[in-house]
Structure formats: C-alpha cells, structure tokens
Amino acid sequence: MDALTAQTDALETPATGADDIATTTALATDIVLTGDRPTGPLHLGHYVGSLASRLATQEVVKRQYVLIADMQALTDHAGQGAAVADNVLKVALDYLAVGLDPAKTTFVLQSGVPELAELTTLYLNLVTVARLERNPTIKAEIEMRGFQRDLPAGFLCYPAAQAADITGFDATLVPVGEDQLPMIELSNEVVAKINRLAGTDVLTPARALLSSTPRLPGVDGRKASKSLGNAIPLSARPAEITEKVRAMFTDPDHLRVADPGKVVGNVVFAYLDAFDPDAAGLDELKARYRRGGLGDVAVKRRLEGILQAFVDPICQRRAVYGRDPAEVMRIVAAGTREAREVAAQTLRRVRGVFGLA
Structure with a gap:
C-alpha cells in the first residue's frame, strides 16, 4: 500500500487529545484489545470515546488489536447480515482515515477467527444465566432495545464472547467506558475459574483503561447512535x-x-x-x-x-484509501491471520484445561 501511504502521510492526522497516554512508557508491555461493531460508519462520538486513545496507545504498547466485531453485531442484527458485512470495509476505512497504523495496530475481523467462537462455547460452561442477567450493561441494553422474553440468546451471552476476545489475544489492557466495566469483571471471573481448574495460570486477567472523556451526546441530546441517526459520521461531508x-x-x-x-x-x-x-x-x-x-x-x-x-x-x-478497497480488505485479512495464530495458542491451552485433545 506504498502509493496510498505516501498520499495519506501528507495529510494532517487529527490530534488525539490523549497526550497523557502517548508520553508514558508504563504501557510498554501491555497488549490492548479494543474494537467496534460494524453496524454503520463510525462517528465523532467514537473518536472522542475510543479512537483518540487508540491513536495514542498504538505508539507505546507492545501490541494493539482492534476487533471489527461482526459476529457480535449479529446478536441483534441477525436479519441484516449483508449490511453488517458491507460495514466491515467502512469501519476499516474509518480506522485508516483517523490514523490507525496497521504496522502498530492489528486489524482483526472477528468472524475470521473461529477459535474465538470455540472459546466462547467453553466459557459458557463456566457462566450462569443468572450471572449474565445480572450484568448491568446487558440489562440496560435489553431495556434500550425493547427486548423482553424474545431476547436473542446470542445477545444475552455476548459478555462471554467478549471474554473470549480479551483472553484469546492475551490482552492485558482493555480501553472502556465505565458502562463496560462489568464486561471486564466477567472476563476476569472466567480467567480465575480457568486458572483454578488448571491449577496454574493459563490465562492472564485484564485491566480496564478508563476514558476520562465524557460521552459525546447525539445532536438531539440523547445518546449518540448510528441507528438513531443523531451522530456526525467521521465521513460526513x-x-x-x-x-x-x-x-x-x-x-x-x-x-x-x-x-x-x-x-x-x-x-x-x-x-x-x-x-x-x-x-x-x-x-x-x-x-x-x-x-x-x-x-x-x-x-x-x-x-x-x-x-x-x-x-x-x-x-x-478516507478517500485516498477508498480508491483501493481490495487493499484495505487485504490489510484486514493479514491482521486477522496474525491474530488467529495467537488465538489458536490460547485455545489449545484452554482445551487442555477441559481435557480436550
């Protein structure tokens, strides 16, 4: 992608607003896992809430994985699979457009790492339905989406899938807002149970990197949402x-x-x-x-x-990278292959804990 890189390097990269991260070496041994659901283009709220910190952390951490979580998107968009697939390219373009560097941040397509799905299945044996239903983030999202007893099982169980994402890549640091702290808590509970079963440390717990930036509202004062159409996309003209x-x-x-x-x-x-x-x-x-x-x-x-x-x-x-969408998807595919090798090693360790060959 040398030609595209030469053209985009001449353009100004937006300020990160995260100098406190970029100037520290305290994170030099950390592996970061973060990501987005491809349910639409990313917006200014995503930039303030997560993208700015990713630009900073990619400069100082050992490795950063950014997950395009298409499997998670299907938990409440099962009838919109084609749209989710189309949005994968859009999200990848947004990543490149704001300055995420594939040499420093590994782009990963969740559905391209089937090891994560197997880890999720194994972890679900260690997580009760009652524990999932008590998750305050899940409870709030169920209410927001109007789910009652027609709640998709995949949606209820997606915290276990997030635990698979975090542990699958041996992540030690997960940037989140306060509303996502219960996800880190559940993931670490799974880690503790796996390690107890193994009698040794098979998995490493992760800690949260909390954002100090207030959540950016939508233009109507409600929560900024792609589905509500009340956000300003990063690709806005x-x-x-x-x-x-x-x-x-x-x-x-x-x-x-x-x-x-x-x-x-x-x-x-x-x-x-x-x-x-x-x-x-x-x-x-x-x-x-x-x-x-x-x-x-x-x-x-x-x-x-x-x-x-x-x-x-x-x-x-974004326009420069958009001239060669096949190359953008090759970047995603290369990162996914790299990430899959790491997840496969994690899966082998976890399978061993359960006595699986």
Missing part, C-alpha cells in the same frame, strides 16, 4: 456537518440573544469542549453565553467551522 450542527439542541430557555444561557447540558458546548483547540477562547465564549448577549447561531457557527476543519483531513485520507 460539509453539508451534513452544517445540517447536524444547526439541528443541535442548546438551552431551551435561551430564547433571545440577550438572555443568559446554560452551558451544562447544551449539546453545542459539549462538542466544543471535545473539539475546540482554543481552551481560553472557549472559556470566554462560555462566560459570554452565561451572561447573555451571545446567540445560539453564533455559537453554532464557531462549532461548525471547528468540525469542518477537524473532519476534512479524515475525509481526505
């Missing part, structure tokens, strides 16, 4: 950014320019907090808004310009 910013919720009581406005809970300021590089200027803007005399239109124009400047180099890089 200028017209879409303009449309999304103009639709953002502000302070409903800020009816006139002269009225004092609230910054907390204001979606526009949430995005400015995440992307405005001028911290001092932003503080002054907030003070003016709180005092009154600053209209929502002016604030949105500032944000629109900042987001246009941020997304433009990402779109340029």
